[in-house]
Each structure stands twice: as structure tokens, then as C-alpha cells.
Amino acid sequence: MLFPAWCDGSEARSAAALSPAHTRRAEHQCRLRRTVAVGFVDNENMPEGSIDLRTARLRKHADYQRVYRESRKHFSPSMSYFFRMRSAGDTAPLGPRVGLTAGRVLGKAVERNRIKRRMREAVRLNISCLPQTVDVVLHPRKSVLDMEFAKLQSEVARIFSLVTSQLGPKSSGKKEGERQ
Numbered sequence: 001m002l003f004p005a006w007c008d009g010s011e012a013r014s015a016a017a018l019s020p021a022h023t024r025r026a027e028h029q030c031r032l033r034r035t036v037a038v039g040f041v042d043n044e045n046m047p048e049g050s051i052d053l054r055t056a057r058l059r060k061h062a063d064y065q066r067v068y069r070e071s072r073k074h075f076s077p078s079m080s081y082f083f084r085m086r087s088a089g090d091t092a093p094l095g096p097r098v099g100l101t102a103g104r105v106l107g108k109a110v111e112r113n114r115i116k117r118r119m120r121e122a123v124r125l126n127i128s129c130l131p132q133t134v135d136v137v138l139h140p141r142k143s144v145l146d147m148e149f150a151k152l153q154s155e156v157a158r159i160f161s162l163v164t165s166q167l168g169p170k171s172s173g174k175k176e177g178e179r180q
Contacts, residue, residue, distance in 0.1 A: 056127055058099030058135060063092070067099070067137045076159055078147060079140045083163045086133040096130035098123050099137040106142050115144050122149070122156040129160040131167060136160075 058064055071082040086092055100119050102112040119140055130136065138159075144152060 053124060053127075055093040056095055056097055058097050058137065063097070063135065064099055064101075064137060067135050074159075074162075076155055078143045078152070078155060079138055079159070081136060081138050081159055081163075083134055083136045083167070085131075085167050086135060090133075092135075095132055096127055097135045098127065098130075099135070101137065101139050106140070107145070111142075111145055115140050115142075118144060118149065118152060119156075122153045125153055126157045126160050129157060129164060131164055134163060134167060136163060 058067070067082050067084050070084040074081050074083075100116055100123075102116050102119075104112075106112050106115055119138060123138070136159075138156075
């Protein structure tokens with residue numbers, strides 16, 4: 001078994017004479033050491049411009065309800081979405097926050113979890129497009145489950161750019177992607 005250069009070799013010596021399960025465990029321990037060595041365990045070593053994804057989520061029911069109350073429902077081909085600009089008096093952390101919903105109508109738990117994983121990744125890749133003081137709630141449709149990921153990612157990017165453009169100039173009238 002070959003171990004990477006960042007592994008000190010003690011796992012290789014101990015795993016060489018053991019079963020494949022022990023070898024896999026030794027490889028896993030090497031990967032864990034690499035993760036700690038590179039500094040991905042905490043967010044202290046993140047670049048200044050990056051967004052902390054732990055604070056970029058809507059967590060409380062009251063936050064979701066506030067977005068629903070202060071917004072309108074907007075539509076895109078594979079999801080509907082709500083958004084609101086946070087006021088200066090909000091105690092929420094700085095940075096955009098995104099909430100996802102996946103009710104039972106989307107399928108059993110396995111399918112709902114897969115939809116949420118795909119959506120979280122698409123949001124992670126595009127969250128830098130949002131303004132710092134916005135809350136967004138995304139309601140995916142079941143079609144997200146079978147959609148190509150590149151298409152899903154581009155749709156989330158388009159939604160985030162629409163949110164950004166609609167929050168900029170406050171104008172009256174119906175905006176793109178909005179229904180009453």
C-alpha cells in the first residue's frame with residue numbers, strides 16, 4: 001500500500017501486516033492529519049473575503065417567518081424563493097443568509113436529503129453574489145432531484161443575481177420572475 005508524502009509512514013508499517021479494514025483506517029487517519037495540517041478544521045484560517053457558511057444559514061423558525069411576512073413569492077423554473085433586506089436593527093450576523101425547505105411533498109427522506117445536499121452545494125458556490133444584508137429562502141421543486149447540477153447551479157446564480165438587482169434600486173411595478 002502506498003501512502004502519500006504527508007503521511008509519516010507509521011500507519012504504513014502498522015497497516016502492512018494487518019487486514020484491509022485496518023489499512024483503510026490508517027488511510028483515514030492520514031487524511032485526518034492532512035486536514036488538520038492544512039487548517040480546514042476551523043474557519044480562523046479562511047481568507048478575509050470568504051463567507052463563513054455556518055452563519056450563512058437561516059436557522060430559526062422566526063427568521064423564516066420574517067422573510068415570508070416581509071416578502072413576496074417569486075418563481076423560477078425549478079424553485080420558488082422569498083427574500084428580504086435586513087434592517088440595521090437586526091441582531092443577525094453580517095453576511096447573507098440562505099434557508100432551504102424540503103417538505104414531505106418532495107418525496108421520502110432519502111430524496112429530500114439529496115435535494116437539500118444539492119441545493120446547499122449550489123448555494124455555497126454562489127453565495128458570494130448576494131449582498132451582505134439579505135435573507136433568502138429557497139423552495140425547490142422535485143425536478144431538482146433529477147436536474148443536471150450545472151443547470152441547478154446556474155439557476156441559483158440567476159436567482160441570486162435577480163435578488164441583488166431587485167434590492168438595489170427600489171422601483172415600483174412588477175419585476176422579472178415575480179407573480180402575484
